Amino acid sequence: MTINDMSVLLAAIDLAVKRGAYSVLEIQQVGAVAEKLNAFVAAAREQVESAQQSAAEEPAAEQPVETGA
Numbered sequence: 001m002t003i004n005d006m007s008v009l010l011a012a013i014d015l016a017v018k019r020g021a022y023s024v025l026e027i028q029q030v031g032a033v034a035e036k037l038n039a040f041v042a043a044a045r046e047q048v049e050s051a052q053q054s055a056a057e058e059p060a061a062e063q064p065v066e067t068g069a
Contacts, residue, residue, distance in 0.1 A: 003041055006037060013037070016030075
């Protein structure tokens with residue numbers, strides 16, 4: 001499962017809530033899970049962005065210099 005899959009799941013939960021798929025008694029639990037999922041997705045995206053930024057900032061590995069022998 002990818003971060004994008006989890007984002008789609010979160011969007012599906014949001015849509016189901018908007019369409020009234022959950023009863024008043026269920027909505028608190030659904031909301032709590034959605035909040036946890038949202039926090040997880042946000043943290044995962046932050047980590048990915050940070051890793052990508054770090055990789056972009058690292059100097060390229062030095063290539064061996066060929067001598068004209």
